[in-house]
Amino acid sequence: MLDTAKAAEIIRAIAVRMEAEKDFLTQLDNEIGDGDHGINLERGFKAVLEKLPEVENGDIGGLFKGVGMQLVSHVGGASGPLYGTAFMKAGNILKGKTEASAADFAAAMEAAIGGIKMRGKSEPGEKTMLDALCPAYKALSEAIDGGAELKEALEKAVAAAKEGVEYTKTIIATKGRASYLGERSIGHQDPGATSSLYMLEEMVKCL
């Protein structure tokens, strides 16, 4: 079970993690992109922390919507619209809920991924955050269908996302700036898939 206070704790933990991983994410992005992924996410989540007190006393939907708006208006690049849209779509599903069941969480994650696909005009297999998030969602929803609690299901999701990040090392980027490198993008792990994995890991730690 996830309540608004727990959701806010997760967001704070993600912000701390993004600050800690800023240099590593930027280094990954330098290899195949333009070297700003960590910098942008750190800046975006810093803005999220400033906004959090205004949105953490209502429903989870409002909290996620507030997070999404801050990311859209402070991150820039491609990751701002993508993560921002993801949180806003998840917020839509959780609107009015101060407590979310495992099934609610799965529905929110499905909507978030749908938002990323729509905004990025992308599908899994293109060396993007979807290569972590889509297998993670599949593992999560299967675990929940099998009767698992949210924490256990999210642990499965993290394991799948880790494999997804590894998988991004083996494929050519066909979306985003890394696509310009063609075969030179092979061997490098995708920064967006990596930051998505970190977010899922922080969720598990907080539950």
Place this chain on the structure above:
Amino acid sequence: MKKLINGVDSVEEQMILGLVKSAPQKLKKLAEGNIVVRAQKKEGKVALVSGGGSGHEPAHGGFVGEGMLDAAVAGAVFTSPTPDKILAGIQAVAADKGVLCIVKNYTGDVMNFEMAIDMAKDEDIEADYVVVNDDVAVKDSLYTTGRRGVAGTVLVHKIAGAKAETGASLAEVKAVAEKVIANVRTMGMAISPCTVPAAGKPGFELAEDEVEIGIGIHGEPGTTREKLSTADETAKKLLDKILADIDYKGQEVVVLVNGMGATPLMELYIINNFVQDYLKEQGIKVYDTMVGNYMTSIEMAGFSLTLLRLDGEMKTLYDAKADTPALKR
């Protein structure tokens, strides 16, 4: 990192403030955000809005003014501005004929501009956009995000800007912008990388005798790494790629020899010396040439070559008056 800055967090805003202070009668910065607009808003025309990450100076703020842009929205270095800031730029300059955004084809730029245009439409502002994709280094295929928008964007600003100044409709200005995009091609290379201030170290490293061919404008590596050769051989390599892409034979062109930020004019002129002779040999007539820093990657050393195939309309609009800090005609 060795840079003349006052701190990594103040780079973008102080750059915009300094640009505006260089032409205070003509430009102003909006109170919120790194957005440059004309000092006097012009009614009765389509407003042109462009923008992108900082680090490409004089693009795009340096092209705000009569005959070119109405607003330029600067994001963080090499990072697209966010939709709320782009929307603020659109709102500030929107007159009765609508707004055309000129967007370089980079995933982040396109996404943020699309979101901003959706928001502008919600406020009943007539807004549309074109995406510039002039970079022939990148294959335009299903397997990439498509060609990048690079230095050719400046010529889209110039010619679409002149069209807008005539009082043409949004559809007409968009059509001219699309025509420039269809006829402009660019290819670039680097001999040394650049450092994003907030990152503190270069985006890639090159040995003393190595170059990157097919770079974009964000300090990212190019499509191939090669040994350094002469200016003429390097320019020929870039030109051949452009000439193989669309047919320029017997056509009139505008040539843009663009420095990436740290290339001396001396070297750009050496490049241009070859370019002019080579184009003549190929039966291509040069109508006009621009040499200098128009679309840069901070302190990257290297250059790009741009060719625009002209027709009568584009020629007239290219020759129309422009009065901006970075381009006067």
